[in-house]
Each structure stands twice: as C-alpha cells, then as structure tokens.
Amino acid sequence: MAGPEWVSLERCLEKHLPLPDLCEVKRILYGRETRTLDLPRKALEAASERDFELQGYAFEAAKEQRRCPQIVRVGLVQNRIQLPTSAPVADQVSALHRRIEAIVEVAAMCGVNIICFQEAWTMPFAFCTREKLPWTEFAEPAEDGPTTRFCQKLAKQHNMVVVSPILERDRDHGGVLWNTAVVISNSGLVMGKTRKNHIPRVGDFNESTYYMEGNLGHPVFQTQFGRIAVNICYGRHHPLNWLMYSINGAEIIFNPSATVGELSESLWPIEARNAAIANHCFTCAINRVGQEHFPNEFTSGDGKKAHCDFGYFYGSSYVSAPDGSRTPGLSRNRDGLLVAELNLNLCQQMNDIWNFKMTGRYEMYARELAEVVKPNYSPTIVKEDLASAPVCLGGLGVGTTGVSRE
Known part of the structure; x- marks a missing residue:
C-alpha cells in the first residue's frame, strides 16, 4: 500500500494523462465537473502559512421559477495529531484545539457556514490498543465538556455550525463511553448529539472494547443553513444507516472517519458517493491523515504480528452530490480544509428525476x-x-x- 509519499489519485492522473484523456477519466470518476471556487487570497495565504491544504469547489443546480437557490458552504477538516501519543493528555488536547482553531479561522474567511471535524478529533485513534488508560482520559461530556465549550466559542465567533465528533463520557448513565458527534448551532448553543451506530470488528478496529453501538437512532438537525446528519465512520458501510438519515430529512450527511489504507482505501471513493446518489442528498466524507504510534504493542484479529500502529490514515476527504458528481479529494498526506458550496435545491431536483423515494417499496x-x-x-x-x-x-x-x- 502507498504511504505518505503518494500524494493523491488526482495528482497522479494529472501528471500522467494527456488533457483529453484526463477530462474523460474525471468525467467517469467524478461525474459532472464541479466549479473551482475563487477563495479569498488572504485565506490561501493563511493556509500556506499554517501549513495546510485549502481547496474549494461548487456544485450547481438547475434554476427554478418558484425557489431561489439554497446556497450553503460546508467545510471538511482533516488533520494529523499534533503531539506524540506519549505526551500528557491535556497537552495533546490543547495542541489539537490550537490547530483546529487556526483552520476554522481560515474556513470563516472562506464563508463556511457548517464545519465538521474528523472522528474523535481531540485524540489519537487509540481504540484498538485494548488499553483503557490513558485513552479513556480523553473522554468528555458532550453537553458542557471543555471541547464543546471551545467549539461553542468558535461557532458564535464565526456564525458557523460546528460538528464536533468526540469520545463522550455520559455522566447521566454511569459514566459510560460513546463515540459521539456534538452539533453546535451558529448561535453557540448545543443543538444535540448523535452517536456511532455501527462498531467495527475487523482487523485492528475492534472498538467495542471502548464503547457500544449508539442508542439515539438517526437524528437530523435543522440548522439555519439546512438539515444535517452525522453518520460516524463505520456506519458508511451500512446502506440502511444512510437511508434512515435521508428518510428523516437530511440534506447533508457528514461522515467523519478514521480509516487506514490497507483496510479501506479502495472503498473510500465509492461509498459516500453511492450514498449521495441513492439518498438524494449531499455526503461529506472526512478522514484523518498521518501515522499514529503507540507506546505498547497490540495484536489484531487478522493474525499479524504485534505492532504499534494501525497503518497510514490516508486523508482524501471529499464531498459528493445527489447527481453523482463529487469534488476531488484532499491529499493523502497533509492537513487540509475542503470548502464546498452546495445548492440544496439539487436534492429535490434529483429526487424528482430518479424517484428513489417514490419507488423504494x-x-x-x-x-x-x-x-x-x-x-x-x-x-x-x-x-x-x-x-x-x-x-x-x-x-x-x-x-x-x-x-x-x-
């Protein structure tokens, strides 16, 4: 499997294909071409100074006579951990808060209305080491924990809805742990939370050691900028999981993830795009980057020798539309912010054309x-x-x- 030296599929195609062939390949791989956004110069300069990738694209919809365009800009953030996994827990969390704050500031320059971070963004993805300490110390209350308060400040400051996936400590139910996404309104108020419905039991990813399947169903959040839902990581492999968010009215479904190349990279470009087509909605696939090494070796369910890391988190975050088009992905090896401008009218337009909801039986x-x-x-x-x-x-x-x- 390619490591961090291989930047992305898009860069490889652009490097080796003649322009006419490249256009046809992109048409097949990505559907209708997305327009490149003209992002502010100050945002591009800030991203360069802060050493993360910044890309922007726009999805178009047909002009309607009785509805104005419903335009919303979403931001997808992928990043690596900032400190070694052996660093003190509080220091790791603080370093990630600082990194995300710097990226969110650039998202605000780009006019982002809704931003979503990667799965368990405040910590290394330690859920397969089988050790409880220090990893469970990263858990926080969803309603008023330090990370939620931090995100509330960002949301209010930038008039931006924030989707913050964390490891939740549920104080009201015996202090049990959940893999949770907190949804914070652009007013700064906590709208609610959703939990990871499906827990992987494959290779290193045996996460039921830490938390159970979610018990909140498929909530959809009516924000000022559209109806959103959060399908956390492994839930993307389950078509009915996407379907239920769509049936409940989601126009945008975020899929914050943490997945490695050897396990899933060939599936990654397909699943969120298929879900967007099948459910007449926009889908936002987010994956972390980098390699995370842990102090103690652990074994997995695939018979491999004991090891200290999961492999390479390959980034490649992207957005897909209900007409089957999608943006290019962010790189496999850099922190990044993907800005996508969506016209939510496209959801109903594709629903009327394909009639999947009408013919679903x-x-x-x-x-x-x-x-x-x-x-x-x-x-x-x-x-x-x-x-x-x-x-x-x-x-x-x-x-x-x-x-x-x-």
Whole structure:
C-alpha cells in the first residue's frame, strides 16, 4: 500500500494523462465537473502559512421559477495529531484545539457556514490498543465538556455550525463511553448529539472494547443553513444507516472517519458517493491523515504480528452530490480544509428525476425485515425439487423439472 509519499489519485492522473484523456477519466470518476471556487487570497495565504491544504469547489443546480437557490458552504477538516501519543493528555488536547482553531479561522474567511471535524478529533485513534488508560482520559461530556465549550466559542465567533465528533463520557448513565458527534448551532448553543451506530470488528478496529453501538437512532438537525446528519465512520458501510438519515430529512450527511489504507482505501471513493446518489442528498466524507504510534504493542484479529500502529490514515476527504458528481479529494498526506458550496435545491431536483423515494417499496422491506429479525426466521430460498426431477431414458430428459420453495 502507498504511504505518505503518494500524494493523491488526482495528482497522479494529472501528471500522467494527456488533457483529453484526463477530462474523460474525471468525467467517469467524478461525474459532472464541479466549479473551482475563487477563495479569498488572504485565506490561501493563511493556509500556506499554517501549513495546510485549502481547496474549494461548487456544485450547481438547475434554476427554478418558484425557489431561489439554497446556497450553503460546508467545510471538511482533516488533520494529523499534533503531539506524540506519549505526551500528557491535556497537552495533546490543547495542541489539537490550537490547530483546529487556526483552520476554522481560515474556513470563516472562506464563508463556511457548517464545519465538521474528523472522528474523535481531540485524540489519537487509540481504540484498538485494548488499553483503557490513558485513552479513556480523553473522554468528555458532550453537553458542557471543555471541547464543546471551545467549539461553542468558535461557532458564535464565526456564525458557523460546528460538528464536533468526540469520545463522550455520559455522566447521566454511569459514566459510560460513546463515540459521539456534538452539533453546535451558529448561535453557540448545543443543538444535540448523535452517536456511532455501527462498531467495527475487523482487523485492528475492534472498538467495542471502548464503547457500544449508539442508542439515539438517526437524528437530523435543522440548522439555519439546512438539515444535517452525522453518520460516524463505520456506519458508511451500512446502506440502511444512510437511508434512515435521508428518510428523516437530511440534506447533508457528514461522515467523519478514521480509516487506514490497507483496510479501506479502495472503498473510500465509492461509498459516500453511492450514498449521495441513492439518498438524494449531499455526503461529506472526512478522514484523518498521518501515522499514529503507540507506546505498547497490540495484536489484531487478522493474525499479524504485534505492532504499534494501525497503518497510514490516508486523508482524501471529499464531498459528493445527489447527481453523482463529487469534488476531488484532499491529499493523502497533509492537513487540509475542503470548502464546498452546495445548492440544496439539487436534492429535490434529483429526487424528482430518479424517484428513489417514490419507488423504494419501504413497506415491503419493513415487512420482510420484521420477519428477518425473528429468531426462528427461515430465509426465502427457492430450490430444485429432486422428487419431481425428470427421468433420464437413453440420455434424453423426460418429464418436467419441479422446484420447491422454502
């Protein structure tokens, strides 16, 4: 698997393909071309000074007679941890707060209305080491913990909705831990939270050691800038998870993640884009960058020798639209801010064209799924009925083939 020296698929294609071929390849890989945003010069200079990548793109929608364009700018932040995992917990959190604050300031220069950080952004992704200390010390209350208060300040200062995925310490229910995203209004008030519904049990990622599957369902938050939802990391592999956020009215679904190349990089460009198409909404895929080394070795479920890191977090954050178009991704090896201008009218326009909600047959799925979850469920499989199979005479089949249905 390529490491940090390989910047991105986009850079590779641009380097090696003639322009006519490049245009056709991008058309197939990314759908309709997104317009490059003309970002403020001061923002570009600030990003360069603070050593992170800044890209901006816009999605168009057809002009309507009875609705004005519903324009919103979202910001996706990918970053590496700032200090070694052996540094004191408070120092690690403070360093990440400072880094994010610097990036959010640039997002504000770019007119971002809603910003989302990566999964568990205030800490190293330590959820597979099997150790509880010091990693559980990164957990905070969702409603009024120090990171939430920090994000409230940013939201109010910049008139920006902030989606802050953290490790939550649930004080009201025995101090248990959840993988949670806190949604903070542009007014600075906490609107609510959502929790990671699906926990991976693959390779190093055996996160149920730390927290359980979410219990809050699929909440959608009506912000001043549109209806948003948060499908945390591994939930992107589950089509019904995306579907429920969409059914509840989400126009934009953020997918803050932490995933490594050897495990998932070939899936990454596909899943959020498929979800945008299938659910008539915008999807925002966010992944951290860098390699995180831990003091003690740990083993995984794939039989590999004990090791001290998960592999390479490959970044490549991107936004996809309900018409199947998508932005290029951020790089695989740098901190970055991706700014995307969305016209939310495109959600209804694609709904009217493709009619997935109208043709979904949800009542049939609901009836069948209600049977599937029963412990005595028997799958509907049609098999050949050998009792009524044809009799062979002289090499010729005589009679009719029967089938039985279980």
